[in-house]
Amino acid sequence: MSCWQTVQDYALRSLGIGERLLPRSDFTLCDQIVLIGSGMIWNVYFGVLALLAGFCLATLLALGKAASNPLARKSAEWFVFLFRGSPLFIQFFFGYFLFLSLKQQVPLFEPFAAASVGALVVLFLNTSAYSGEIFHGALMSVPKSDTEAAAAYGLTGWRRFRRITWPTMLRLAWPAYINEAIFLFHATTLVFLSGFPAAQQRGDGLYYAQYFADKTFNPFVPYPILAGYFILLTLCIIGLMGLVNRRLNRHLPQAAERRPRMFPQMLR
Amino acid sequence: MFDFCSDPATLDGIAWLACYLTTGKHMAFYGAFGTVLLLLAITAPTALAFGFGGAMAARSRVSPLRWLGKTYIAIVRGIPDIVFFLFFVIALDQGIEYLRHQVLCPDWDQPVRQGSDFVVCAAAKMPLGNAPQWVHESYGFALAVLTFAIVFGAFAANVLYGAMRAVPRAQVETAEAYGMSPRQTFRRITVPQMWIYALPGLGNLWMILIKATPLLFLLGVEDVVYWARDLGSAKTPRFTDYPHPDWRMWYFLALLVFYLLFTRLSELVLTRVTRRLSRGQATAGGEAMRRADLPAGPVA
Amino acid sequence: MKLILTFAALAATTTMAFAETHSVVRMGTEGAYPPYNFLDDSGEVAGFEREVGDEACARAGLTCEWVxxxxxxxxxxxxxxxxxxxxxxxxxxxxxxxxxxxTQNYFPPAASAYAAMAEDADIENGVVAAQANTIQAGHVAESGAALLEFATYDETVAALRSGEADAVFADKDALAPTVEASGGELMFVGDDVPLGDGIGIGLRESDTELREQFDVAIASMKEDGTLNELIVKWFGEDADTFE
Structure with missing residues (x-):
């Protein structure tokens, strides 16, 4: 079977499109690269959606932690403590468990027991907590002079937050946030490893790497392939987030030269 | 454990629970918490050493060494730790044996790879085939520590690299003005002064390390997750004196509480250490402390 | 899971070296597949295979250690x-x-079976749980049913109980005690499916001498009926035994 044929059969196998049966013998390097790459679709899916949704909740959490209202502050603090203080592995276990029992009570929760939704929710909550902490730190370091200058121009309330405080907070938080994004994508490998079952042999990159490692009894080919994919993915994240960083810093002197360091200070 | 535990089928309530929670398996479960703590205690300094080496290499003036340091940091950080754990331990293990094999059995005439088998001479086995079980387990534990240290060493290297660069230039220049050689400057000024800048990053790393320990089971160590899964799964009366339904939730809840308490405790300790290190430093934290210590008086 | 990290002497090429390196034979098992192998209350490996293994080691004059x-x-x-x-x-x-x-098999080709919560569970087109990377998982993948894979046997049963899966497909002898203990909650459905060539002890291909030893030991256990006794002890009177 030619490699092109393999691509046609298996490139979208992780979504259930293409050949139903996984390769069962004579595993070629092409098989492994294509199928593991197919699984990476899920890693990207989980990472991108959790990151986008998490970004919004993280902003709310940062504001919550900084709020004077004790109810908002306490609940944000507890949320962050719970998700930052416990291993993701255990969060996945409880997530799956919770969604299963909810499903039996409320039919609405039916899709949550599947990895595609349930694991996404867990990852979303997890990354919100971490990013919320980063954003909160940045919010606390927004220079007083910035807000004072905004007040002098007559900007108040929502408009001041939208135009001054929030962009500055993002600018300060961004290097650490890039790191959080990298960690989040790495964490997506845990989805099928623990907690959520793989239905119809549709899994992520790690799932297929494990499949090949078990079938060929040789871990030294599939895992390095997976590692290679992740290095590429990490470089993409750094590149894309770096573009955003440039935009956030564009008003500053020498903005063009201020590229983020390859691996900025880590804050997870 | 207790005398009344001889026939668990007749017990109920507290007595049953007391017997159940003191079975040999549960003892192994409790012991596994010790394993996790021990691993953390050994891994943290080892990873710091790797990190220090990596950071030194990355800022070395010798180009190959610098590339090596930077590649180590970039590659290990670019790969999810789970993926690393899944094949690295076997690779490490075979690598060690292969080296021993080359040294100890120069006369060996067979290939090391025979089909899918990895065959080295008996003297090169680590540990030796006849070693008692505890030696095998300790060796496994040591490999796990080494793997963790290599992974987290890369993160630590990144933090230390940044911290070394963050030491105020003026302090280094002052040292040079006093006639210290680069080596002396590094040892007497850069290293002692960098810790305050490294601490937030290292503190975070410690927290990440704690939360990575549930993955120990991937490295072949019988850790808390391994036992929690085994103990929690539903048990039929044929194979145990203590049958019960699926109780994994309770065991994982215990793990959750353990990790929450442990990370909370670490956070408190780290805050104190940061305060302690900030004293007299030319940082915002140090400045705040200096002001607080000034005698109250007329403000200038 | 002392797994990866532990070593035992490998492929000895000469008989002398063999005696030296194989004075302890390390027996690898999973410890989570009753009644074949499981951890008893004190955390020791127990079950059918523990007894077969210990007996075979005794007959071959080997010291065995379980991991x-x-x-x-x-x-x-x-x-x-x-x-x-x-x-x-x-x-x-x-x-x-x-x-x-x-080695030659120490357990005859065994039937695999479906267990479900209801008589009418759809094992042909429904969701069937199986332990990942077992022959059972392979079989389900090739049938029309949707395969749901879990890392351990326990989790497959948990998925059935939670309604996540319509049925579990596993070795019948592993399922039997679970079904029995469920008090009617779980039941066998559909026909048994014979899979595989029975169960044997796996060894490295380069380890021919050790395989011979175990082969001889298992043959003698078959001959004098010890093996059949163990099968009946762990799998009940109805279990398939060797002729």
Whole structure:
């Protein structure tokens, strides 16, 4: 079977499109690269959606932690403590468990027991907590002079937050946030490893790497392939987030030269 | 454990629970918490050493060494730790044996790879085939520590690299003005002064390390997750004196509480250490402390 | 799961070296597949295979030590020499024969079966749970049913109970005690499916001498009926025994 044929059969196998049966013998390097790459679709899916949704909740959490209202502050603090203080592995276990029992009570929760939704929710909550902490730190370091200058121009309330405080907070938080994004994508490998079952042999990159490692009894080919994919993915994240960083810093002197360091200070 | 535990089928309530929670398996479960703590205690300094080496290499003036340091940091950080754990331990293990094999059995005439088998001479086995079980387990534990240290060493290297660069230039220049050689400057000024800048990053790393320990089971160590899964799964009366339904939730809840308490405790300790290190430093934290210590008086 | 990390002497080429290095034979098992192998209340390996293994070791004059390992990495750890045998309810299949060797079977070709919560569970087109990387998982993948894979046997049963799966497909002897203990909640459905060539002890291909020894020991256990006694003891009167 030619490699092109393999691509046609298996490139979208992780979504259930293409050949139903996984390769069962004579595993070629092409098989492994294509199928593991197919699984990476899920890693990207989980990472991108959790990151986008998490970004919004993280902003709310940062504001919550900084709020004077004790109810908002306490609940944000507890949320962050719970998700930052416990291993993701255990969060996945409880997530799956919770969604299963909810499903039996409320039919609405039916899709949550599947990895595609349930694991996404867990990852979303997890990354919100971490990013919320980063954003909160940045919010606390927004220079007083910035807000004072905004007040002098007559900007108040929502408009001041939208135009001054929030962009500055993002600018300060961004290097650490890039790191959080990298960690989040790495964490997506845990989805099928623990907690959520793989239905119809549709899994992520790690799932297929494990499949090949078990079938060929040789871990030294599939895992390095997976590692290679992740290095590429990490470089993409750094590149894309770096573009955003440039935009956030564009008003500053020498903005063009201020590229983020390859691996900025880590804050997870 | 207790005398009344001889026939668990007749017990109920507290007595049953007391017997159940003191079975040999549960003892192994409790012991596994010790394993996790021990691993953390050994891994943290080892990873710091790797990190220090990596950071030194990355800022070395010798180009190959610098590339090596930077590649180590970039590659290990670019790969999810789970993926690393899944094949690295076997690779490490075979690598060690292969080296021993080359040294100890120069006369060996067979290939090391025979089909899918990895065959080295008996003297090169680590540990030796006849070693008692505890030696095998300790060796496994040591490999796990080494793997963790290599992974987290890369993160630590990144933090230390940044911290070394963050030491105020003026302090280094002052040292040079006093006639210290680069080596002396590094040892007497850069290293002692960098810790305050490294601490937030290292503190975070410690927290990440704690939360990575549930993955120990991937490295072949019988850790808390391994036992929690085994103990929690539903048990039929044929194979145990203590049958019960699926109780994994309770065991994982215990793990959750353990990790929450442990990370909370670490956070408190780290805050104190940061305060302690900030004293007299030319940082915002140090400045705040200096002001607080000034005698109250007329403000200038 | 002392797995990966532990080593045992490998392939000795001469008989003398053999005696030296194989004075302790490390037996790798999973410890999570009753009644074949499981951990008893004190955390020791127990079950049918523990008794078969100990008896075979005694007959071959070997000192054996039991180690547990993760099912997923059980073969790579054997081939890289972390233990010397796999005795973990592993069916003899062509796929596995390519990488490791098996002794003659110590358990006759066993039936696999579906267990479900209701008589009318859809095992042909429904969701069927199986332990990942078992011959059962392979069988379900090839049938029309939707395969749901879990890392351990326990989790497959948990998925059935929670309604996540319509049925569990597993070795019938592993399912039987679970079904029995459920008090009518679980039941066998559909026909039994014979899979594999029975269960044997897995060894490295380079370890021919050790395989001979176990082969002889198992043959003698078959001959004098010890093996059948053990089968009946662990799997009940109705279990298939050797002629």
């Amino acid at each position: 547990t390992t993760d099912w997923d990495s059980i073969i790579p750890n054997l081939t890289s020499g972390n233990y010397d045998t796999i005795i973990a309810g592993m069916s003899i299949t062509d796929e596995r024969e390519e990488v490791i060797d098996f």
